[in-house]
Amino acid sequence: MTLSVATAAFAEEPKKDSAAPGAAPVAAAPAVTAAAPQTAAPAAAPAPAAPVKKKELKANKAITLSLFAVIIGITMGVVVWAARQTKSAADFYAAGGGITGTQNGWAIAGDYMSAASFLGISGMISLYGYDGFMYSVGWLVAYITVLLIVAEPCRNAGKYTLGDILSFRTDPKPVRAVAALSTVAVSTFYLTAQMVGAGKLMALLVGVTYKQSVIGVGVLMVGYVVFGGMTATTWVQIIKAGLLMSGAFLLSFLVMMKAGFNPLGFFDMIVNNPDIQDHVSKMVLKDGITLAGAEAGQRFLEPALFMKSPLDQISLGMALVLGTAGMPHILMRFFTVPTAQAARKSVIIAMFIIGAFYVLTTLLGFGAAINLTPQGIIAVDPGGNMATLMLAQQLGADISPILGDIFLAFLCSVAFATILAVVSGLVLAASAAIAHDIYVNVIKNGHADQHEQVTAARITSFVVGAVGIVIGIAAEKQNVAHLVALAFAVASSGNLPVVVLSLFWRKFNTAGVISGLVVGTVASIGLVMVSPNMTYPKVVAAGAQKVITAMEKKQAALPPGAQLDEKDAKALEKAKADYEKNKDGKSIMGLDAPLLKLKNPGIISIPLGFLAAILGCLAFPNRRSEEMFDEVYVRQNTGLGMAKAIDH
Amino acid sequence: MAEKQYDWSAIAKNPKFIELHHKKSAFLFGWWIFSSVYYFLLPIGAAFAPGLFKIKVIGVINFGYVFALSQFFVSWGLALYYAHVANKDFDRLTRELVDELHA
Numbered sequence: 029m030t031l032s033v034a035t036a037a038f039a040e041e042p043k044k045d046s047a048a049p050g051a052a053p054v055a056a057a058p059a060v061t062a063a064a065p066q067t068a069a070p071a072a073a074p075a076p077a078a079p080v081k082k083k084e085l086k087a088n089k090a091i092t093l094s095l096f097a098v099i100i101g102i103t104m105g106v107v108v109w110a111a112r113q114t115k116s117a118a119d120f121y122a123a124g125g126g127i128t129g130t131q132n133g134w135a136i137a138g139d140y141m142s143a144a145s146f147l148g149i150s151g152m153i154s155l156y157g158y159d160g161f162m163y164s165v166g167w168l169v170a171y172i173t174v175l176l177i178v179a180e181p182c183r184n185a186g187k188y189t190l191g192d193i194l195s196f197r198t199d200p201k202p203v204r205a206v207a208a209l210s211t212v213a214v215s216t217f218y219l220t221a222q223m224v225g226a227g228k229l230m231a232l233l234v235g236v237t238y239k240q241s242v243i244g245v246g247v248l249m250v251g252y253v254v255f256g257g258m259t260a261t262t263w264v265q266i267i268k269a270g271l272l273m274s275g276a277f278l279l280s281f282l283v284m285m286k287a288g289f290n291p292l293g294f295f296d297m298i299v300n301n302p303d304i305q306d307h308v309s310k311m312v313l314k315d316g317i318t319l320a321g322a323e324a325g326q327r328f329l330e331p332a333l334f335m336k337s338p339l340d341q342i343s344l345g346m347a348l349v350l351g352t353a354g355m356p357h358i359l360m361r362f363f364t365v366p367t368a369q370a371a372r373k374s375v376i377i378a379m380f381i382i383g384a385f386y387v388l389t390t391l392l393g394f395g396a397a398i399n400l401t402p403q404g405i406i407a408v409d410p411g412g413n414m415a416t417l418m419l420a421q422q423l424g425a426d427i428s429p430i431l432g433d434i435f436l437a438f439l440c441s442v443a444f445a446t447i448l449a450v451v452s453g454l455v456l457a458a459s460a461a462i463a464h465d466i467y468v469n470v471i472k473n474g475h476a477d478q479h480e481q482v483t484a485a486r487i488t489s490f491v492v493g494a495v496g497i498v499i500g501i502a503a504e505k506q507n508v509a510h511l512v513a514l515a516f517a518v519a520s521s522g523n524l525p526v527v528v529l530s531l532f533w534r535k536f537n538t539a540g541v542i543s544g545l546v547v548g549t550v551a552s553i554g555l556v557m558v559s560p561n562m563t564y565p566k567v568v569a570a571g572a573q574k575v576i577t578a579m580e581k582k583q584a585a586l587p588p589g590a591q592l593d594e595k596d597a598k599a600l601e602k603a604k605a606d607y608e609k610n611k612d613g614k615s616i617m618g619l620d621a622p623l624l625k626l627k628n629p630g631i632i633s634i635p636l637g638f639l640a641a642i643l644g645c646l647a648f649p650n651r652r653s654e655e656m657f658d659e660v661y662v663r664q665n666t667g668l669g670m671a672k673a674i675d676h
Numbered sequence: 677m678a679e680k681q682y683d684w685s686a687i688a689k690n691p692k693f694i695e696l697h698h699k700k701s702a703f704l705f706g707w708w709i710f711s712s713v714y715y716f717l718l719p720i721g722a723a724f725a726p727g728l729f730k731i732k733v734i735g736v737i738n739f740g741y742v743f744a745l746s747q748f749f750v751s752w753g754l755a756l757y758y759a760h761v762a763n764k765d766f767d768r769l770t771r772e773l774v775d776e777l778h779a
Contacts, residue, residue, distance in 0.1 A: 369763075376759050
């Protein structure tokens with residue numbers, strides 16, 4: 029199994045990456061039974077002999093729903109307040125430029141730390157140790173690029189959207205149109221992935237149906253954005269970041285308390301834990317390596333239990349480090365602060381919050397491995413996504429039973445707030461691209477009064493949100509994990525090269541923007557479509573065929589007349605159905621097997637994006653664009669002429 | 677929307693702006709390249725020098741863990757250093773330039 033952004037970023041979807049080929053996602057079903065049938069070997073097929081502690085993760089519905097109600101109540105209050113402040117387009121898209129650096133820092137952190145990183149990364153650490161931690165590093169380092177290269181110039185050069193930055197010294201209409209398309213594509217990929225994950229997670233935690241949870245999350249998200257615009261969205265993100273950090277600190281404190289506040293002792297506990305040792309030795313045995321005892325425990329702290337393909341890992345790193353700076357909803361956050369200094373301050377604050385959070389995930393992940401055992405975590409969810417929640421429940425219950433329920437409910441509500449914050453930011457970014465770039469600037473040539481602009485913004489937000497809900501429901505049974513990889517691929521290969529060149533290269537012009545955006549976007553989408561992220565029916569059929577052969581062999585070995593036991597019979601039946609369904613199929617692109625081994629195309633598509641942008645400019649030089657570079661460059665460095673940008 | 681008109685190309689040739697621009701570019705791209713190289717040493721090192729990552733540093737804690745953790749501190753340190761330089765030098769140069777233009 030190689031690592032993709034999708035794997036962990038989408039890890040809140042239980043069972044997704046680890047399910048048997050072709051198995052329908054079973055996340056919506058109470059996950060308790062997940063350990064049972066199928067050939068679904070998650071990490072290392074947990075041998076039935078392992079002391080699997082059957083654990084049930086059941087949130088106390090009354091407490092959980094009360095906490096949800098509190099969060100909804102508080103944020104609704106913010107929406108009502110924000111709605112009164114929202115009169116102009118600048119209010120709607122950029123909170124009137126009136127967010128402080130500190131507030132924006134918290135909001136960036138809230139926007140960025142999705143339920144996937146919150147549940148998925150600590151889960152990965154709890155099952156794969158060091159590799160899970162290594163994975164989280166890129167998410168913080170990505171902000172160095174944001175801080176050094178894009179934050180301040182964007183604040184000084186832009187107004188509300190990516191299109192604003194790119195259209196400054198180019199032919200605005202085509203550039204805005206292409207930039208808007210790219211923004212909508214990135215936001216939709218990311219939004220769909222979040223909506224499907226949200227639906228499954230909420231269904232699991234609160235015990236409602238998938239559809240109900242998608243609609244519930246969707247309606248709230250539309251409400252926040254349509255009525256409260258950027259002001260409400262920002263505050264939802266701040267509240268969420270505060271809750272998330274409190275939860276992470278509290279849990280880490282409890283984990284360390286159990287370890288006697290001795291970090292070295294804590295690591296000794298990992299190495300000497302017999303369950304972890306057993307888990308690791310089964311994992312490495314698949315590679316033909318035998319390890320036992322402390323040696324196996326030590327292996328948990330070393331790389332390569334999860335990441336097997338270095339090239340994919342490096343490619344993923346590139347997509348993360350460069351894609352974050354090209355994410356439209358991240359760029360958009362820099363228009364909410366009044367000055368470049370505030371933009372700088374906000375990134376630095378965000379970096380401390382995000383970094384602290386990812387450091388804490390090691391305590392949560394390793395703490396979960398020690399306290400719950402990897403086997404126990406897999407028994408509830410093979411992807412490990414429930415590890416943090418289980419840990420909260422257990423550590424709370426160690427103090428008093430009711431406290432376990434309260435901690436679990438608290439973390440569930442953090443996950444809920446997290447989803448709301450992330451999806452609201454995405455809806456806002458997509459609707460800004462449609463309403464501000466396409467409607468106001470392309471269709472209306474920039475001639476729209478404030479009232480009309482705000483109305484357009486509200487209508488598009490409503491439509492984008494509604495479409496998000498519909499896609500979310502439609503995609504329930506789809507494997508949407510690749511969509512996160514796609515979002516980062518397009519942002520890093522399409523958006524980032526043109527933003528950087530537009531800010532820093534004199535010769536950059538319209539042809540460069542369009543060729544860079546189009547080639548970067550098409551290349552990254554195309555490469556993902558032929559990558560192992562897609563489903564290849566022939567591969568699924570081959571997997572099913574193996575199960576059939578194994579089961580038939582088993583049947584043949586039985587004494588005449590005897591039948592397979594119920595579990596094996598079911599597996600055989602399912603494999604046969606899977607085989608029939610898939611044996612003649614081809615992937616969406618009509619392929620039998622992936623053309624490309626890489627799950628993350630960044631290492632190919634990012635250079636392509638840059639190259640296309642540069643070649644486009646060299647092929648079609650434009651004097652006016654070159655002459656205007658001085659203005660762009662002086663503006664972005666000094667903030668001169670910015671009065672216009674925040675004028676409202 | 678009344679806006680002061682600036683002669684952008686004249687400002688771009690202003691010695692103060694050129695100083696600001698040189699200092700900033702050298703700093704930003706230099707440190708950006710440094711941080712990228714430092715970051716990519718992690719996946720590259722984990723893949724191609726696993727033996728190094730296994731070396732125990734304190735107790736059972738190995739070099740790999742310390743190195744991954746160091747990424748956080750290097751990133752934070754760089755962020756603070758940048759804030760320091762930007763607040764002290766870049767902002768001052770910018771302010772002087774803007775004051776001169778408005779004078």
